[in-house]
Amino acid sequence: MAEAQVPALLEVRGLRKHYGGVKAVDGCEFSVLRGELIGLIGPNGAGKSTVIELLSGLVKPDAGTVTFDGREIQGRPPHKIFASGLARCFQLAKEWPLLSVLENLLIAIPPDGSDTIRHAFGSPRRSRAAERAARERALSAAEQYRLYPLRNEYAYTLSGGQKRLLEFARIALAQPKLALLDEPMAGVNPVLQTQIEGGIRSLLAGGSTVILVEHNLGFVESLCDRVIVMVAGRVAAVGSMAELRENTVVQDAYLGGTSVA
Amino acid sequence: MAYFVTVGTIGAITAILCLGVNISWGWAGQIDLAYYAYVAIGAYGAMVLELPKAHPTATTPSSYVLGLHWPFLPSLVGATAFGGAAALIVGAIALRRLRGDYIAIITACAALMLTSVLSQDDRLVGGYIGIYGLTQPLNSVLKLGPTGYSYFYLGLCLVALLLVYLVLERIYRSPFGRSLRAVRENDLAAAAFGRNLYSLRLRAYALGGAVGAFGGALFANYLLAWSPTAWNILEVVLLMSGVMVGGRANSRGVIIGSVIVLSIIPEVTRLFPLLTSNSTIGPSAAVIIGASGIIVMLRFRPGGILKERKVVDHSQTASLNATSPTLTVAERSNG
Ligand SMILES: Nc1ncnc2c1ncn2[C@@H]1O[C@H](COP(=O)(O)OP(=O)(O)OP(=O)(O)O)[C@@H](O)[C@H]1O
Numbered sequence: 001m002a003e004a005q006v007p008a009l010l011e012v013r014g015l016r017k018h019y020g021g022v023k024a025v026d027g028c029e030f031s032v033l034r035g036e037l038i039g040l041i042g043p044n045g046a047g048k049s050t051v052i053e054l055l056s057g058l059v060k061p062d063a064g065t066v067t068f069d070g071r072e073i074q075g076r077p078p079h080k081i082f083a084s085g086l087a088r089c090f091q092l093a094k095e096w097p098l099l100s101v102l103e104n105l106l107i108a109i110p111p112d113g114s115d116t117i118r119h120a121f122g123s124p125r126r127s128r129a130a131e132r133a134a135r136e137r138a139l140s141a142a143e144q145y146r147l148y149p150l151r152n153e154y155a156y157t158l159s160g161g162q163k164r165l166l167e168f169a170r171i172a173l174a175q176p177k178l179a180l181l182d183e184p185m186a187g188v189n190p191v192l193q194t195q196i197e198g199g200i201r202s203l204l205a206g207g208s209t210v211i212l213v214e215h216n217l218g219f220v221e222s223l224c225d226r227v228i229v230m231v232a233g234r235v236a237a238v239g240s241m242a243e244l245r246e247n248t249v250v251q252d253a254y255l256g257g258t259s260v261a
Numbered sequence: 262m263a264y265f266v267t268v269g270t271i272g273a274i275t276a277i278l279c280l281g282v283n284i285s286w287g288w289a290g291q292i293d294l295a296y297y298a299y300v301a302i303g304a305y306g307a308m309v310l311e312l313p314k315a316h317p318t319a320t321t322p323s324s325y326v327l328g329l330h331w332p333f334l335p336s337l338v339g340a341t342a343f344g345g346a347a348a349l350i351v352g353a354i355a356l357r358r359l360r361g362d363y364i365a366i367i368t369a370c371a372a373l374m375l376t377s378v379l380s381q382d383d384r385l386v387g388g389y390i391g392i393y394g395l396t397q398p399l400n401s402v403l404k405l406g407p408t409g410y411s412y413f414y415l416g417l418c419l420v421a422l423l424l425v426y427l428v429l430e431r432i433y434r435s436p437f438g439r440s441l442r443a444v445r446e447n448d449l450a451a452a453a454f455g456r457n458l459y460s461l462r463l464r465a466y467a468l469g470g471a472v473g474a475f476g477g478a479l480f481a482n483y484l485l486a487w488s489p490t491a492w493n494i495l496e497v498v499l500l501m502s503g504v505m506v507g508g509r510a511n512s513r514g515v516i517i518g519s520v521i522v523l524s525i526i527p528e529v530t531r532l533f534p535l536l537t538s539n540s541t542i543g544p545s546a547a548v549i550i551g552a553s554g555i556i557v558m559l560r561f562r563p564g565g566i567l568k569e570r571k572v573v574d575h576s577q578t579a580s581l582n583a584t585s586p587t588l589t590v591a592e593r594s595n596g
């Protein structure tokens with residue numbers, strides 16, 4: 001009898017990206033199971049954000065394979081990777097400054113081929129209904145993340161925290177199979193952090209898998225069953241937060257504990 | 262009066278050309294120095310479609326391709342398609358790399374190549390001499406006198422301008438326009454949210470080329486002739502300054518800027534030489550005054566007369582799920 005083996009949603013093997021002499025990512029390997037919320041932690045400069053750049057296709061890896069949902073995606077253009085169900089947020093919010101907040105949210109909803117010149121005319125009933133549905137989804141996301149009163153403001157006028165909310169709301173609207181969240185709660189006040197925490201849980205409830213990069217280990221502990229620790233471009237350990245606290249390698253490299261040898 | 266009709270007709274055509282430049286420059290944020298070539302392609306294209314087969318004789322030495330003897334309106338459509346197709350080819354090469362300076366240089370080179378081929382090879386579109394001999398479009402049916410016809414053509418160009426304006430406004434607010442503006446505002450984020458940068462930019466570029474060719478076709482049908490000296494790369498810069506003074510990415514602003522920079526300033530400064538008896542100082546004073554006018558306007562209003570407009574949603578919180586919200590465009594407060 002063959003073992004019932006559930007294939008991982010994401011399988012990263014030998015991923016490498018060097019910037020000159022800086023080994024940002026250096027033989028990184030891990031896998032993520034379907035429906036999992038996995039933490040990705042590590043000291044500043046460990047390569048966490050670079051891994052996200054590589055997975056989302058915005059930066060091409062020097063080497064390695066990324067298998068997502070059964071297909072190798074390394075080196076593919078970012079829009080195709082997004083279309084295959086992988087969405088990421090940015091550590092430094094990248095809003096579209098001269099678009100309204102609502103338009104920012106609307107861009108995050110996959111266009112399904114409706115953003116062509118032809119669709120601007122003739123307005124086939126189907127595409128108009130799709131646009132209306134998209135707008136309603138965007139508006140309710142705006143309401144959920146307290147952006148509704150700001151929906152008609154230019155995105156550049158938002159505060160830093162509001163931009164983080166917009167950043168997260170875009171991911172929520174994209175409803176990806178895999179969401180890569182790069183410190184979504186940094187710089188957001190505690191009330192809204194709870195809001196985003198709820199957002200992460202509803203992403204999971206909606207069937208998404210999530211990789212969460214976060215420096216607040218309290219959050220990581222309460223949200224993630226499994227945590228990957230990255231140090232110097234590679235994975236140093238994987239396990240539950242409790243296990244990692246016992247791990248001397250992790251303690252030395254990240255948790256700052258003076259391990260008793 | 263005839264003077265104002267002439268200025269108005271050329272002004273309307275120029276405004277159409279500015280709206281075309283605004284697509285790649287204002288909406289997509291790329292500098293297209295090949296734009297004047299699409300204007301020329303539209304002009305030549307309309308003529309070789311409208312004119313009968315070329316019979317170079319002593320009286321009409323011009324020789325050219327096609328000569329299909331099509332009616333005016335189909336020729337206009339055909340010329341527009343030529344411009345769009347040419348822009349598609351140039352854009353396919355120029356937009357491969359996404360750096361702005363790269364795009365500017367590649368488009369300039371492509372346009373210089375194209376125009377030198379057109380002016381050197383006199384079998385294509387009459388070489389250096391260009392093409393002439395077109396008859397006033399639609400007048401075989403209308404049978405208007407010279408004055409009546411000039412009013413008619415002015416009206417036609419104004420209607421064309423309105424049409425181009427409405428079409429472009431609609432595209433600007435559509436999901437396509439929105440995606441394009443997102444690409445301009447932050448291309449990496451747009452790519453991360455599923456936008457194919459190359460395809461969006463290329464489609465916008467071809468649309469701009471088509472609008473340029475449409476304007477060029479109207480121009481050729483007004484002048485009834487076209488030659489390589491009619492347009493050069495400097496015209497693109499003038500069109501761009503019209504767009505900049507009026508307000509990039511704001512169609513109404515672009516029309517206003519076009520009228521100020523390309524109609525009012527040249528016409529007013531044209532009068533200066535008449536005020537002085539010195540025949541050399543006059544024309545250069547006109548250029549200096551016109552150019553400094555542009556510089557002063559941009560100094561005090563760098564964003565243009567009208568800023569890009571914001572797409573505004575008017576739905577109420579209560580009706581969030583009840584009615585479909587409507588999106589309109591509001592003037593961005595300038596201050
Ligand atoms: N575009 C780049 N060019 C040069 N070096 C880079 C680039 N991007 C990242 N690096 C370097 O790669 C290393 C890893 O950076 P990365 O942003 O992935 O770290 P991180 O784990 O996300 O850190 P943090 O927790 O501070 O966000 C750093 O040393 C950084 O300086």
Ligand SMILES: [Mg+2]
Binds near residue numbers: 048049
């Ligand atoms: Mg980082």
